[in-house]
Amino acid sequence: MDLTIFQQEFLTYKEAQNFTREPKNLYEPIRYILSLESKKIRPVLTLIAASLFSKDYKNALPAAYAIEMFHNFTLVHDDIMDAAPLRRGMQTVHEKWNVNSGILSGDAMLILAYQYFENYPPEIFQKLAKLFSKTAIEVCDGQQLDVDFETRNDVSIEEYIKMISLKTSVLIGAALKMGAIVNKADEKDADKLYKFGLNLGIAFQLQDDYLDTFGNPATFGKQVGGDIIENKKTYLYLKSLILASKEDLSLLNHLYESKLEENDEKIKHVKELFTKYEIPNHIKEQIKIYSEKAFAVLEDINISEDAKNGLLQFGKALMTRNV
Numbered sequence: 001m002d003l004t005i006f007q008q009e010f011l012t013y014k015e016a017q018n019f020t021r022e023p024k025n026l027y028e029p030i031r032y033i034l035s036l037e038s039k040k041i042r043p044v045l046t047l048i049a050a051s052l053f054s055k056d057y058k059n060a061l062p063a064a065y066a067i068e069m070f071h072n073f074t075l076v077h078d079d080i081m082d083a084a085p086l087r088r089g090m091q092t093v094h095e096k097w098n099v100n101s102g103i104l105s106g107d108a109m110l111i112l113a114y115q116y117f118e119n120y121p122p123e124i125f126q127k128l129a130k131l132f133s134k135t136a137i138e139v140c141d142g143q144q145l146d147v148d149f150e151t152r153n154d155v156s157i158e159e160y161i162k163m164i165s166l167k168t169s170v171l172i173g174a175a176l177k178m179g180a181i182v183n184k185a186d187e188k189d190a191d192k193l194y195k196f197g198l199n200l201g202i203a204f205q206l207q208d209d210y211l212d213t214f215g216n217p218a219t220f221g222k223q224v225g226g227d228i229i230e231n232k233k234t235y236l237y238l239k240s241l242i243l244a245s246k247e248d249l250s251l252l253n254h255l256y257e258s259k260l261e262e263n264d265e266k267i268k269h270v271k272e273l274f275t276k277y278e279i280p281n282h283i284k285e286q287i288k289i290y291s292e293k294a295f296a297v298l299e300d301i302n303i304s305e306d307a308k309n310g311l312l313q314f315g316k317a318l319m320t321r322n323v
Helices: 005-014 023-037 041-051 057-082 098-121 121-147 157-182 187-214 234-243 247-257 263-278 279-298 305-319
Strands: none
Touching: 005 041, 005 057, 023 057, 023 098, 041 157, 041 187, 041 305, 057 098, 057 121, 057 157, 098 121, 121 157, 121 234, 157 187, 157 234, 157 247, 187 234, 187 263, 187 279, 187 305, 234 247, 234 263, 234 279, 247 263, 279 305
16 A cells, blocks of 8 residues: 555646636635645545545545545634644644635635535435535534633543544544545445544544644644643643642643743643653553554454555554654
């Protein structure tokens, strides 16, 4: 399973898409966000899944592009809600243009994503659109939970895992299942691929949480410590609430309630507390647990051993990334 082949096929398809339209101020932000360098994990997963059930994996290119378009739509709107200055090491859309442009261009991206399903016959279109609609509303559910958590002081780790399942992992599961749908896989195998993606997606987001605080600014592509600045109740924070002493708990709560003028100082103090209670080790253990849950599902999917091993290696690569 040579991932570079899938990546290159997707990039070739992507470059052939034309968004040079009027009004310019609607489509330029779309071209911009789609042009930012990334690993294209979700569309590649769609192509991988399609290849498991037919040699004609290129059939899945429109579905893969729909997934990529929708994912980037969510990033544009998330960045507005988080007031994030950077995305993939570059200015976010609302920083480069303005908030109104970010909202409207994001809306257009959601509609464009649906249009790519029109490349398929009615039976496939219906299945893809049904899964896509379900996934899209679940992502919104997850985003709202994330917002709600900002004003709650009783968020549990279980609730957090549910939130990231909705906000992040359902799209990874859908990306895989769409590839299976396009090439008419058995429904049970398609559902198992979806379950594989759900667990892999949770591990992926936990890895992202870790990198947001402890990643290398030169490779991460986003503002390191952004979750701390925004007082996000990630696994790192929630686990600290359980383990911290009364004195350190008071300090952590004070840091998360404050808006320090110097964000670097806030990040430094919070990281010291996380390190003191070995939170990086705890989150790495959770990443391992959910990765292993994902890999266990592979055993029951009716695909070749080589294909299973390819998915296994892909999953392991995601969990050891530094971006």
